[in-house]
Amino acid sequence: MNEISCCTVSCDKPLDQDYWDAQYKANTTGWDLGLVSPPIKAYIDTLKDKDIAILIPGCGNTYEAAYLLEQGFTNITVIDIAPTLVKIIEEKFITNTRIQVLLGDFFNHKGEYDLIIEQTFFCALPPTMRQKYVWKMHELLAKDGILAGLLFNRKFEVSPPFGGSQEEYDLLFKNAFDFIKLEKSDNSIAPRSNSELYFEFKKNGAVKVNLYEFEGITCSGCMNTVTEKFAAVKDVLNVSMNGNFTEVLIVSTIEIPLEELQKIVSYDDHYKIKKITQ
Template sequence: MNREPDLDKNFWNERYRSNQTGWDLGQVSPPIKDYIDQLTDKNLRILIPGCGNSYEAEYLLEKGFTNITIIDIAPELVKGLRSKFQSSKNIKIILGDFFTHRAEYDLILEQTFFCALDPKLRKNYADAMKGLLVEGGKIAGVLFNKEFETQGPPFGGTDTEYLTLFGDAFNFKIFEPCYNSFSKRADSELFVILEKK
């Protein structure tokens, strides 16, 4: 699969190495935290693609979840994550390409991975998500509902685009503006729960 230079592991590795991580909130995103707080099945098979510093995984572990997989393409980052989570048996850390990952999940958490991808890869993203989820499995998380003036990443998007992109394979269970976004992202995020048809 052909990718833009911005999406290769060297680009992302350098961003982490030089601490150029403006997307990193330093904590779990409030909408995702609130969603996790509502989950009762601690054995859900959960994937976090393009996991970054993975505050979401850390929070899942704190809440007692037992089957978490995180994947990222940046070797420096993954090395740090392996150290950070070395004592946990409930998390699997993968250095690799999301688009070639094969497994089955009940839930995929979306937090700044979609917006890091070149828009040309969005159909591939939707197809990959469908392939990784069991029937009735869900994507839950946040998507930007705005276009950006500067060239990404991050890349923006619109609610209309998402309805078209995900509509064939997913039911839109929740698709609404976030009421609890991090302050810098207020009024620019949608909270979504998409259920595989």
């Protein structure tokens, strides 16, 4: 992970509500395809149950939702943080009772969904939020729920969209989800040909997925030491810390007591860990 780039974006150029609303006001939305992405369209066409609860976070102009409605799906929720965009979407679907349009922060959202569709939301987040993304997706999905969509398969940039690699995604989502598919997309639009991965992940309901705030780490070497210590704990399956060392994701077969985690890092008085519950 390019920690310098991550910090530059997350600290110097906050990707907050004002940032995204300004993009829609100025119509600087170069990521907008103008149509439902072909790999996601093909996936939707395989779905048999039209009544499943579907969420599209960071929905943009939500061509995916429009296509779902055309195909007869009845329980769709879309959420975005940009007021200008949400107003447009609300007007577009004002008479349709099969879709709920929400303005808000995805990470504060509550609900339970059978399917969450990923389409340029993950890549719009600062890379330092990726552990939080995994945690929140796992929380929102129902038993055996599916997270499906597209991820970029290219290097990081200093502004959105942010890329990644299959190796990184393997490590990030490992054990929190069962991988049904994670492969190069063979039907992406031409500008994104050979740069997207199509994926289908099923929620692993047999594990605990917890996110923690962490204080005190100042370098990648210390981060590696801490994550290795946590990974060595019995019943821990996967540990991942974000690029600015402030959040750690722990996947385990049982709940690991917070006191045990704090004791593990007590060799340094600066290290503090706190469980995130929202």
